[in-house]
Amino acid sequence: MNMPSRIELRDAKFEVEGKAILHGLDLDIAAPRIGIIGRNGSGKSTLARLLVGLVAPSSGDVRINGHDLAKDRRAALREVGILFQNPEHQIIFPTVIEEIAFGVGQLGQSKTEAAENAKEILARFGLSHWENAYIASLSQGQKHLVCLMAIVAMAPKLLILDEPFAGLDIPTKAQLTRYLAHYEGSLVHITHDLADLEGYEQLIWIDQGNIKMTGARDDVIAAYLEAMHALGGDDDLADLSR
Numbered sequence: 708m709n710m711p712s713r714i715e716l717r718d719a720k721f722e723v724e725g726k727a728i729l730h731g732l733d734l735d736i737a738a739p740r741i742g743i744i745g746r747n748g749s750g751k752s753t754l755a756r757l758l759v760g761l762v763a764p765s766s767g768d769v770r771i772n773g774h775d776l777a778k779d780r781r782a783a784l785r786e787v788g789i790l791f792q793n794p795e796h797q798i799i800f801p802t803v804i805e806e807i808a809f810g811v812g813q814l815g816q817s818k819t820e821a822a823e824n825a826k827e828i829l830a831r832f833g834l835s836h837w838e839n840a841y842i843a844s845l846s847q848g849q850k851h852l853v854c855l856m857a858i859v860a861m862a863p864k865l866l867i868l869d870e871p872f873a874g875l876d877i878p879t880k881a882q883l884t885r886y887l888a889h890y891e892g893s894l895v896h897i898t899h900d901l902a903d904l905e906g907y908e909q910l911i912w913i914d915q916g917n918i919k920m921t922g923a924r925d926d927v928i929a930a931y932l933e934a935m936h937a938l939g940g941d942d943d944l945a946d947l948s949r
């Protein structure tokens with residue numbers, strides 16, 4: 708396993724049209740496996756986009772392994788990869804092989820090398836027969852898997868997974884879990900299913916655009932569950948509309 712990637716946030720704020728979505732986050736963390744939990748709309752996916760530099764903070768500083776990725780897009784290609792919650796936000800090409808080959812091509816591989824690489828990753832997942840499939844003809848879960856293969860083919864040092872198992876069937880999820888367990892780089896995994904975070908050292912709990920708690924997995928889960936059960940007892944979903 709590689710050196711864990713370092714994630715540093717200094718008073719990082721993110722606003723859209725004057726509305727604060729992330730309020731001054733501070734964080735300095737380096738662990739091979741980090742989980743992010745929190746309620747719907749708390750800001751997890753926004754934080755993911757901030758970490759990979761797809762958006763810049765409205766103020767403050769975000770650095771991955773010392774790089775400001777919103778400014779340094781070349782470094783971003785090597786340092787980070789993101790699997791979006793919605794595969795439709797990721798896919799650009801008509802066929803599976805083109806989609807997977809594109810990312811590795813961006814890293815400077817020739818067309819032939821990139822295609823070879825893409826075939827290799829398909830073979831590793833036992834999906835060589837998908838090579839020339841039209842992505843539009845795949846199911847939602849299958850599209851998700853294509854996006855994941857495209858990202859892991861690039862072997863980023865830090866891989867951000869936003870609900871990577873959503874919509875996947877049990878054997879596919881098991882296959883992916885095994886694959887990710889051996890991933891050399893660092894993983895940041897956003898999920899509502901706490902069981903997915905088995906073996907994760909550190910957890911970050913996001914609540915209403917703030918970091919509510921960071922720490923060892925079991926401590927954060929215990930505090931989170933207590934808070935969630937208290938809320939569940941209230942039977943009040945009003946927070947969702949905030």
Ligand SMILES: Nc1ncnc2c1ncn2[C@@H]1O[C@H](COP(=O)(O)OP(=O)(O)OP(=O)(O)O)[C@@H](O)[C@H]1O
Binds near residue numbers: 748749750753
């Ligand atoms: N581009 C945007 N414009 C306006 N509001 C936004 C934008 N992006 C996110 N938001 C708002 O920011 C808040 C956080 O959204 P985000 O998608 O980060 O939540 P999340 O924690 O990933 O939720 P979920 O668990 O449902 O995926 C929400 O209230 C959302 O409506």
Ligand SMILES: [Mg+2]
Binds near residue numbers: 751752753792869
């Ligand atoms: Mg989200």
